[in-house]
Amino acid sequence: xxxxLRERLLRVRHMVRKELRQLFRDPxxxxxxxxxxxxxxxxFGYAVNTDVRDVSTFLVDHDRxxxxxxxxxxxxxxxxxxxxxxxxxxADLARALDHGQAVVVLQIPPGFAADLAxxxxxxxxxxxxxxxxxxxxxxxGYAARxxxxxxxxxxxxxxxxxxxTVTVRSRAWYNPSLESSVYNxxxxxxxxxxxMCLLLTAMAVVREREVGTLEQLLVSPLSPGxxxxxxxxxxxxxxxxxxxxxxxxxxxxxxVPFRGSxxxxxxxAILFIVGGLSLGLFISTVSATQQEAFLSMFLFILPAIILxxxxxxxxxxxxxxxxxxxxxxxxxxxxxVRAIFLKGVGVADLWPQFLVLLGMAASxxxxxxxxxxxxx
Numbered sequence: 449x450x451x452x453l454r455e456r457l458l459r460v461r462h463m464v465r466k467e468l469r470q471l472f473r474d475p476x477x478x479x480x481x482x483x484x485x486x487x488x489x490x491x492f493g494y495a496v497n498t499d500v501r502d503v504s505t506f507l508v509d510h511d512r513x514x515x516x517x518x519x520x521x522x523x524x525x526x527x528x529x530x531x532x533x534x535x536x537x538x539a540d541l542a543r544a545l546d547h548g549q550a551v552v553v554l555q556i557p558p559g560f561a562a563d564l565a566x567x568x569x570x571x572x573x574x575x576x577x578x579x580x581x582x583x584x585x586x587x588x589g590y591a592a593r594x595x596x597x598x599x600x601x602x603x604x605x606x607x608x609x610x611x612x613t614v615t616v617r618s619r620a621w622y623n624p625s626l627e628s629s630v631y632n633x634x635x636x637x638x639x640x641x642x643x644m645c646l647l648l649t650a651m652a653v654v655r656e657r658e659v660g661t662l663e664q665l666l667v668s669p670l671s672p673g674x675x676x677x678x679x680x681x682x683x684x685x686x687x688x689x690x691x692x693x694x695x696x697x698x699x700x701x702x703x704v705p706f707r708g709s710x711x712x713x714x715x716x717a718i719l720f721i722v723g724g725l726s727l728g729l730f731i732s733t734v735s736a737t738q739q740e741a742f743l744s745m746f747l748f749i750l751p752a753i754i755l756x757x758x759x760x761x762x763x764x765x766x767x768x769x770x771x772x773x774x775x776x777x778x779x780x781x782x783x784x785v786r787a788i789f790l791k792g793v794g795v796a797d798l799w800p801q802f803l804v805l806l807g808m809a810a811s812x813x814x815x816x817x818x819x820x821x822x823x824x
Contacts, residue, residue, distance in 0.1 A: 456671075456674060459669060459674050459678075460674050460677050460678050460681070462678075463674065463675065463677070463678025463679075464677075464678050464681050464682050466678070467652070467678060467679060467681075467682040467683075468682045470652075471648070471652075471682060471686070480647075481644070481648075481686055481690070482689075482690075482693070485640045485644065485690050485693060485694050486693065486694065486697055488636070488640050489633070489636050489637070489640060489694050489697055489698065490697070490701070492632065492633075492636040492639070493629050493632065493633045493636060493698075493701075493702050494629070500528060500583055500586040500587060500590070501527060501528060502527070502528075502529075502530040503528060503529050503530065503551050503552050503583065503587050504530055504532045504549070504550045504551050504552070505523065505524075505529040505530060505531050505532060505550055505551070505552045505553070505554055506531075506532060506533050506534065506535075506540070506541060506544040506545075506549065506550035506552070506553045506554070507520060507531055507533070507534035507535075507553075507554050507556075508534065508535055508536065508537070508538060508540065508541050508553065508554070508555040508556070509534060509536065509556045510536065510555070510556060510557055510558045510560075511556050511557065511558055511559065511560040511561055512536075513560065513561040514561070515560060515561035515564050515565075515602075516556045516560050516561060518598075518602075519556065519560070519572070519595075519598055520554070520556075522594055522597070522598045522601075523554065523591070523594055526590065526594055528587070528590045528594075529552060529554075529587075529590070529591075532549065532550055533549065533550070538555070541553040541555060541575060545575065545577050548577075550577075551576065551577045551583060551584075551587065552574065552575070552576050552577070552587055552591075553573075553574070553575040553576075554572065554573075554574055554591075555572065555573040555574075555575070556572050557570065557571065557572065557573070560572070564602060572595070574588065574591050576588060622790040622791055623790060629702050629704070630702075630704055630705070630790065631786070631790075632758075633698045633702045633704050634698065634704060634782075634785045634786050634789045634790070635756075635757075635758045635782045635785065635786065636694075636698075636758075637691070637694050637695060637698060637785060638720065638756075638758075638778055638781045638782050638785055639753060639756075639758060639778070640690065640694055641687055641690060641691055641694075641717070641720065641721065641724065642720070642724045642749070642752070642777075642778055642781075643749060644686070644687060644690055645683060645687050645721055645724030645725050645727075645728055646724060646727060646728045646731065646745045646748070646749065647728075647745065648683045648686065648687075648728070649679070649680065649683050649724075649725050649727075649728025649729055649731075649732065650728040650729075650731040650732045650735065650741040650742075650744070650745050651732075651738055651741055651742065652679060652683070652732075653679060653729065653732035653733075653820075654732050654735050654736075654737065654738050654740075654741045655738055657736075658737060658738060673817070676729065676817055676820055679729070680725045680729065683725055683728075684721055684722070684725060687717075687721045687724070687725075688717065688718075688721065691717045691721075695713075704789060705789065705790065706788075706789050707788075707789065707790065707791065707792030708787070708788030708789060708791070708792045708793060708794065709788065709794050709795075712784075712788055712794050712795050712798070713784075713785070713788050715795065715802070716781060716784045716785065716788070716798075716801075716802065716805065719802065719805035719806055719808075719809045720777060720781040720805055720809075722809040722812075722813060723777045723805065723808045723809040723812050723813075724777070725813070726809065726812030726813040726815070726816040726817075727748070727812055727816070728745070729813075729816040729817075729820060730812070730815065730816040730819060731744045731745055731748070732820075733816065733819045733820050733822075734819075752776055752778045753778065755769060755772060755773045755776050755778075755779065756773070756776055756778040756779040756782050757773070757779055757782055757783070758778070758782060762779065774804075777804075777805060777808045777809075780801040780804045780805050780808075781801075781805065783798070783801050784798050784801045784802070784805075
C-alpha cells in the first residue's frame with residue numbers, strides 16, 4: 449500500500465472515529481439509534497393491521513326462534529363478529545350505525561325459521577358501515593361464508609339432501625394464516641432503515657455547519673471525498689446494526705418466517721442504505737439549518753412510504769402514480785425484503801430490483817457528492 453493511500457485511509461479512519469464519538473456522546477442519540485427502531489417496529493407491527501376480528505355487531509331479530517338464535521350463534525362463534533347490542537325495532541339499527549355503536553347490523557326477518565324448515569332459503573339483511581372500506585368488504589365476505597356454512601349444516605342435520613354446488617378449496621401460499629403482521633413487519637424494517645439514514649446523515653452535516661465546525665474540517669488535510677466518507681461510513685455501520693437488530697426482533701417477537709438467504713438480504717440492505725445516505729447527504733446540501741433539513745426529510749419520507757406499497761398495493765394506484773413509484777427506492781427494497789422473508793427467493797429471481805437499487809445508489813451518491821463538493 450502506497451504512502452499517500454495509507455495517509456488517506458488514516459485520515460478517513462480518524463474522521464470516522466470522530467463521528468462515532470460525536471454520535472454516541474449524547475445519550476438521546478443512543479436512544480434514537482438503538483431504542484427507537486425497536487419501539488417503532490413493535491408499534492407498526494401491531495398498529496398496521498388489516499386483519500378483521502371481533503367486528504361490533506348490532507342484532508335486530510324479528511323472528512326470535514331457536515333457528516334464528518342458532519344462526520346468530522354461528523356468527524358470534526366464528527370470532528369475526530361480536531354482538532354488542534340487540535333490539536326488535538328497525539329504527540335502532542340506523543341509530544347504532546350513526547353513533548358508531550356498531551360496524552355491522554344483522555337483521556333477521558319474521559318467518560326465518562319457517563322458511564328455513566321449508567327449504568325456501570330465508571333472506572337476512574346485513575348492513576355494514578362503509579366508512580372503512582377494507583373492514584366492510586372483509587366483513588361482507590365473512591358473513592356470506594358463515595351464512596352458507598350454516599345453511600349446509602342445517603340441511604345436513606335435517607336429513608335433507610344438500611344441493612350440489614361448486615366447491616372451492618383455497619390455500620394461501622407463503623402466508624397460510626393470512627396474518628397482516630407477517631406481510632407488514634418486513635416492510636416496516638425498510639421504513640425504519642430509511643428514516644434513520646436520512647435523519648442521521650442530513651442532521652449531522654447541517655449541525656456541523658450551524659455550530660461552525662464544518663469550516664474547521666475544511667481547513668484540515670481532509671479532502672472533500674474523505675470528508676464525505678468519514679460522514680457516511682459511521683451512519684452506514686449504524687444502519688447495518690439497526691438492520692440486524694430489527695430483523696432479529698421481527699423473527700423472534702413477531703415470528704415472521706425467514707425463508708431466503710442472509711447474503712441476499714445483506715446485499716439489498718447495503719444498496720438501500722447507500723441510497724438512503726446519498727439522499728440524506730443531498731438534503732444536507734440544500735438545507736441551511738437543522739430545522740430545514742428535518743422538514744425536508746419528512747417532505748420526502750411521507751410520499752416515499754405512500755408510494756412504496758407499504759400501506760396500499762402499487763397495482764391499485766392510478767397509472768401515473770404507479771409509474772412514479774418506479775423512482776422510489778423504498779418500493780424496490782420492500783419487494784426484495786418481502787420476497788426474501790416470505791418466498792425464499794434469491795438474487796437470481798430479484799435481479800431487476802437489485803439492479804435498480806444499485807443504479808439508484810450509484811447515481812444518488814454521485815449527485816450528492818458533486819453537490820456537496822460544490823457547496824464546500
